[in-house]
Amino acid sequence: MSRHNNKTVKANIKKDVDANEGITKEVIHNIFVDTLEQPVNPPISTSSTNTNPSNHPPNNNIQNTARLGRRRFMQGFGYTIGVTAVGATGLGLTGCGDDAKNSSHTNDEVASFVHGVASGDPLSDRVILWTRVTPQQTGSHQFSVEWVVARDEQMSNIVAQGKVTTSAKNDYTVKVDADSLEPNTVYYYQFRVNKKLSDIGRTKTLPVGNVNHAKMAVFSCANYPAGFFHVYADAAKRNDLDVCIHLGDYIYEYGRTSMDAQGAITPAYASVNASAINREVMPDKEIVGINEYRTRYAQYKTDPDLQALHAAVPMIAVWDDHELANDAYDSGAENHQPNTEGKWDDRKLAAVTAYHEWMPIRNEVQSEIYR
Structure with a gap:
């Protein structure tokens, strides 16, 4: 249906079963709200990674805006x-x-x-x-x-x-x-x-009063070594978005390798093809301290597709767990071992501090793990 008269909300939800963790994740592929009589634009896929490098743009001239004389x-x-x-x-x-x-x-x-x-x-x-x-x-x-x-x-x-x-x-x-x-x-x-x-970046303020029309792109779970962020580039090319929403896991904390139950060294989560596509994480180990979290954000922020998205549309972001550590909660995390990685409160403060430094958000009390 290319035209509609009533308010519609289209949400394509993909069930992605994580075999390693044995949990089911819901990845929102698109949210489109529109009350105007006009053709529906193609949906925005928010599967944030793609292992096909052929569609990846060159790492230069990210912005189409001309330099100022x-x-x-x-x-x-x-x-x-x-x-x-x-x-x-x-x-x-x-x-x-x-x-x-x-x-x-x-x-x-x-x-x-x-x-x-x-x-x-x-x-x-x-x-x-x-x-x-x-x-x-x-x-x-x-x-x-x-x-x-x-x-x-x-x-x-x-x-x-x-x-x-x-x-x-x-x-x-x-x-x-x-x-x-x-x-x-x-x-x-x-x-x-x-x-x-x-x-030059482009942004937009929110409206006031009753609103009958809004368009947004929704993202989550962007694991750098798993593939390229083509979906960010696709959203950046649109000129009709009011805002983009990031639901969390903007970064992942894992290193390049992990140890299985038998003590064997294997590629870390979603990192099997990382070396082949030149997407190995920095630093190469799991991030725990403030400088390690900063380095990981710095690497993500050099991705041309993510840069294009940020330069094109304002983002409203919340964190999930991987901005700190897998399955994080107030007093610890599944992927935090105090005997080798120190106090959880120290790691939490480091992660939250780096998040507030590197994300375009208003600063909040940094002792909390929510915002």
């Missing part, structure tokens, strides 16, 4: 008279004031935006903007990062801008709560560190 760049970052900043709050970061005052603390070395840009937790008047600065050298002090929000993709109609600082304390991640925005409106955003520009 020098004149547009100067305008976009407020160097043209008459451009004013709209209020915004940096989360967990110190805003930069006078350049001279901060010159002894900021770093003018060359840096880049290896991990792309993202937006998330949209409200009707604000949205979280995220990126990460990658220092050229290890041991860098801190960086002053400029951000700008515009109504157009050419970044000429500026509505908000500001500065924040980032450092190794929060793994050089940058998070801004850009506010004073209009409801149900598409915006574009970009970052700059020293002379380096990030890609």
